Amino acid sequence: MDTASQLPRPAPGRHERASAPIQPAWVRVTHWLNAIAVILMVLSGWRIYDASPLFGLRFPSAITLGGWLGGALQWHFAAMWLLVANGLFYLLMNALTGRFRRRFLPLSVPAALRDVAAALRGRLAHPDLSEYNAAQKAMYLGVVLVIVLTVLSGLAIWKSVQFPLLRDLMGGYDAARWVHFLCMSAIVLFTVVHVAMVALVPRTLLIMLRGR
Numbered sequence: 001m002d003t004a005s006q007l008p009r010p011a012p013g014r015h016e017r018a019s020a021p022i023q024p025a026w027v028r029v030t031h032w033l034n035a036i037a038v039i040l041m042v043l044s045g046w047r048i049y050d051a052s053p054l055f056g057l058r059f060p061s062a063i064t065l066g067g068w069l070g071g072a073l074q075w076h077f078a079a080m081w082l083l084v085a086n087g088l089f090y091l092l093m094n095a096l097t098g099r100f101r102r103r104f105l106p107l108s109v110p111a112a113l114r115d116v117a118a119a120l121r122g123r124l125a126h127p128d129l130s131e132y133n134a135a136q137k138a139m140y141l142g143v144v145l146v147i148v149l150t151v152l153s154g155l156a157i158w159k160s161v162q163f164p165l166l167r168d169l170m171g172g173y174d175a176a177r178w179v180h181f182l183c184m185s186a187i188v189l190f191t192v193v194h195v196a197m198v199a200l201v202p203r204t205l206l207i208m209l210r211g212r
Contacts, residue, residue, distance in 0.1 A: 021211035022130045027099075028208055030090040037086060038147075038187060040065065040079035045184055047072035054181060084151060091144075104137050112138035119197070129207055143190045150183040 023031075043065035050058050051069045066072025094100040115135035132140070156167040156176040170176035198205050206212075 022207050023211050026093050030086050031208055033086045037079045037083035040075055044072040044075035103132055104141055107137045108134055146183050146186045153180040
């Protein structure tokens with residue numbers, strides 16, 4: 001018997017580690033499809049909001065999508081189906097591949113607060129881009145929950161009669177509009193912070209484009 005075949009294999013070299021994708025293709029595709037869907041929904045949502053504002057604030061028509069209420073609703077619903085289908089596929093793949101457990105767990109609240117404070121001071125180190133720091137874990141998990149709540153509150157507004165229990169859980173039709181608006185605001189804030197973090201660590205953009 002060849003005893004050499006029983007010896008432990010050496011650890012992968014630097015070249016092998018570098019060639020392994022940090023973000024698989026399905027993550028990159030769902031990331032960019034989600035970005036497109038969110039942008040379309042926010043811009044069309046601003047136009048829908050302007051037709052019946054909650055308070056004095058109105059969004060300039062130049063930064064809205066749809067041109068008029070009917071057109072904005074069409075854009076909004078089209079983007080909604082893309083967001084839901086893409087989001088369900090993303091969550092399913094994370095569960096089936098074990099990526100959710102590897103990349104997002106464990107999550108420590110004190111560590112997340114510490115990393116957020118370091119990021120605000122511009123001192124958050126991120127030497128290993130194959131691992132999420134605690135701030136990233138908290139932000140990514142948080143925005144997923146916010147998107148889910150956005151879809152549910154949107155259903156409570158769109159199909160209020162068909163989903164009375166969902167509408168009541170939101171506190172009624174008017175309260176569902178507030179929940180939807182606040183969730184949209186949280187998504188916009190996340191996007192701004194996310195883009196700012198990418199600007200500070202440009203290699204993360206290359207990873208999301210090339211996987212490496």
